[in-house]
Amino acid sequence: MRFIDKLAVLGGAEPALLKLVPTALGQFVQFAFVLLGTALLAVVSMWFALVQGLKINSILALPFAALWGLLILNIDRFLTTSMLSSSSFRRNLQMAVPRFIMAALISTVVSTPLVLKVFESDVNAQMAYYNLQQSQNNKSPLEASAFQKNVDSLQAEVTRLQQVQAGNNGAVVNPIVEEDKKRITELTDLVNQQRPITDEAYRLYQCELNGKGRETLKDPSKCSPTAGPFGPFPQIDADFKKQTQVLSDLESQLQAAREKLQQDSSTATAQQAEALKSAQAAASQQLPVAEAQLASARDQLAQIQNQVNSGTLNDQGILAQLRALFTLGESNPLMGAAHWAVAGLFFMIELLPVLVKLLLNSGPPSLYEQVKKLDGDSLVDEAKVRRNADRRRIEEESKKRRDIEDDMRSREKRLGIKANVYVAGQMEKYLDAALQQWSRHVASTLQHAASSAAASNGATTVPYTPTQRGVPAVPSQAPGGAVPGGVPVVPSQAPGGAVPGGVPVVPSQAPGGAVPGGVPVVPSQAPGGAVPGGVPTASNGANRKPPNAFTNFDITSGSSN
Known part of the structure; x- marks a missing residue:
C-alpha cells in the first residue's frame, strides 16, 4: 500500500x-x-x-x-x-x-x-509577586505561634544570664534602701512645700518691718500701711519664726534621711556584690544550656519558616500558573x-x-459515501441470502430427518406385522399337529369305549372315524348328539363342552383353554402363550422350539415324551 x-x-x-x-x-x-x-x-x-x-x-x-x-x-x-x-x-x-x-x-x-x-514571562512575574506576598503574610501566623513564643522566652533568659555574667545583676531591690528612698522623697516634697510658705512669711515680715517688698506679696493687704515694729508686727514676726523653724526641721530630717540612705546603700551594695558573685557563678553554668536551647528553638522555627516560604515561593505548578494567568487578566x-x-x-x-x-x-452525500452505502446494502443483502439459505438448509435437514424417522417407523411396523403373521402361521401349524394327535387319541378312546359297550350288550361295534380336529362324522344322527357312553358328538351340546374325563371338544370352551395335560388349544388363551414343553404360540413367547416339538406325543397317554 x-x-x-x-x-x-x-x-x-x-x-x-x-x-x-x-x-x-x-x-x-x-x-x-x-x-x-x-x-x-x-x-x-x-x-x-x-x-x-x-x-x-x-x-x-x-x-x-x-x-x-x-x-x-x-x-x-x-x-x-x-x-x-x-x-x-x-x-x-x-x-x-x-x-x-x-x-x-x-x-x-x-x-x-x-x-x-x-504568556510564560508574564505568568512567572505574577507568580513571583504573589508568592512573595504570600510569604510575607505567612510570617504573622508564625509570630503568634508557640514556636515563636518559645524562642522569645529563651532569648530573654539568655539575655538576663548574659547581663548577670557581665556584672549587671539587674535591679536588685533592698527593702531598707527602698524605704529610705521613699522617706527622702516624702521629706523632699514637704520641704518643697514648706519653702514657699517660709519665703512668703519672710517677705511679709520685711514689708511690715521696713515697708519694702509689698508688691512681692501674694496678698499685699496683709502688710500694714505704716511700717515699724508695732501693730500686727509681733504676730507676723512670730509666724515668720515658726515657719522658719518648720523648714529647718524638715531640712534636718531630710539630711538625716539622706545620710541613712547612704549608709544603707553601702551595706546593700556590699550584700549585692556577694549576691552578684553567686549569680555570676550560676549564670556561667546556666548560660550555655540556655544558649543551646535557644539555638535549637531558633533552628526549629527557621525550619518551619523555610518550609512555609519554600512551599510558597516555589509554588510554580499548573494551578499556580493558571491563577497567575487569570489574575493578570483581571488586573x-x-x-x-x-x-x-x-x-x-x-x-x-x-x-x-x-x-x-x-x-x-x-x-x-459524496460519491464515496454513496458507494459506501451501496456496499453496505450489498453486504446486508448477502447476509440475508446466507441467512435464508441457512434456514432452507436447516429446514431440509429437519424434513429429511423427519422422513427418515417416518420411514423407519413404517418399516418397523411392516416388519412387526410380517413377524406376527409368520409366527401366527407357525403356531397354527403347531396347533393343527397337536389337535390331530389329540383327535386320534380321543377317537381311539371312544373306539375302545364303544367296543367295550357292544361286547357287554352283544351288539356289533361300528367303526368310528373322526374328522379333523376330533369332530364326529355325523354328529346329528347320534342320539342326544352323543356316541354310546354319553359322549357328545357336538361339543357345544356336551355338558361343560367336554368329552368324558373333562376333555373339551371345542378348545375355546375348555377351562383354561387347554387339552388334557394342560396343552392349550387356543395359544392366546394358554398361560404364558405356550404349548407343552414351553413352546410359545405367539410372537412374544419365550423359549421357542422347532416344529418337531410334538413328534414324540404319546397318543395312548395324551402326553408328550
Missing part, C-alpha cells in the same frame, strides 16, 4: 472502496493531515505541561507526550469516522453535539499548556483579551476535525 493510501486510511477511508472511488483520495488525505496536526499540537501541549508543570526532564517527557498525541489522534479519528452523513439536519445535529462536547473538553485540556507557554483587561484570543485559537484548532466533518456531512 502506498504512503498516500495509508494517509487516506488514517483519514477514515476504506481501501476497498477507495479503489472504486479514487477521486475521494485527496479529501481523505487532507483530513488525515488535519488529524495529524491536532495530534502534533497535543504532543507539544503535553510536553510543555510535563516539563513546566510537573518539572519532568524534557527528554523523559517525550514518550509520554507522544502517547498523549496518539491518544488524541485515535479519539479524534473515532469522533469523526463515527459521524455518518445524513440528509436530516436534526440527525446530523444529534451526532455532532456529543462529539462537539467531547472535543471541547479535549481542546480545553490541550490548549491550556500552550496558552501558559505563550489588566488587555492581557485578559489576549489570553482569551490565544486560548480560542488553540481551542478552534483542536475542534477542527469535528467541525470539518460536520461541514462535510451538512452537504449532499
